[in-house]
Amino acid sequence: MASVMLSGTQNLTLFTNRTPKGLGFTSSNLHSKTHPNLRFIAPITRTTLNCRTIVPKCSISSSRPTSQPRFIQHKKEAFWFYRFLSIVYDHIINPGHWTEDMRDDALEPADLNDRNMLVVDVGGGTGFTTLGIVKHVDAKNVTILDQSPHQLAKAKQKEPLKDCKIVEGDAEDLPFRTDYADRYVSAGSIEYWPDPQRGIKEAYRVLKLGGKACLIGPVHPTFWLSRFFADVWMLFPKEEEYIEWFEKAGFKNVELKRIGPKWYRGVRRHGLIMGCSVTGVKPASGDSPLQLGPKEEDVEKPVKPLVFLTRFALGVLAAAWFVLVPIYMWLKDQVVPKGQPI
């Protein structure tokens, strides 16, 4: 159970003496509040995290227990959330949480090294990440999939994406054949999936032998207030959860690269909506070896309107906190002299 497993901070503290090479870390706490040198990241593998020894302590079920409310971690709620957010998404979300340089940094481990590669961008939304993909791959080889027609309508308007295929669909049940794509990319979508393990299993299935998945997503806050709002809003996984989901799905060479806005100066205590880029390689053709039970959420099931509206309103209120956090961090970055921790 997540509630009894060690927190990410504790886990990471356990193997702090094993600082990944080449990082220039001066402190041992990888979730440190104050890493002047940790503006970015290093690839983190299970080996560098020394996760092998701690896995039994942080066993994670295929879908996370619902011990926190996570009011928007549902397909129906995410659908309505983006019905409205799509209007301002590119103007509000990207500048605060998901900048172009972060995007390019996060896509770098995806090895988009051939213009003829077949790429699927799952939860592609307004196409912000796809704009990074089509720098390296011909747009005609890229498919943008999302469950929100409103988000996709924005992607359709973008000139560099005009040759991309645009598909409405569900990340947990992809409309692509097994062994289809060379690359699977998904940025900032896992937090809405009711069953993230199922989505990652689908990533495995649709990739060709030797294909690579690159999943970019949030990281769980350690600061209590941010943690409260994060857990009310949606799924902010811990770093070791990503690695475990990838490995359980059957991926090999699983690596995690930390990302974040430059003005955070490496601070991760408030969590990050785009906090890491996790990659894994498919070692054998065919479906994932992982067997899962029925889907978590039945989208056909009728909802009680009042319950739905209350959950939705609380989720939106919690999300508002994460509009304030990047502004606060930006102001701190302006005020605190460069080189000092913030």
Ligand SMILES: C[S@@+](CC[C@H](N)C(=O)[O-])C[C@H]1O[C@@H](n2cnc3c(N)ncnc32)[C@H](O)[C@@H]1O
């Ligand atoms: C934060 S946006 C990210 C959009 C884009 N990838 C980007 O980088 O800007 C999350 C997207 O995931 C989509 N989404 C959420 N749950 C989904 C699901 N189960 N299947 C497909 N898309 C989903 C939402 O509709 C939304 O467009």
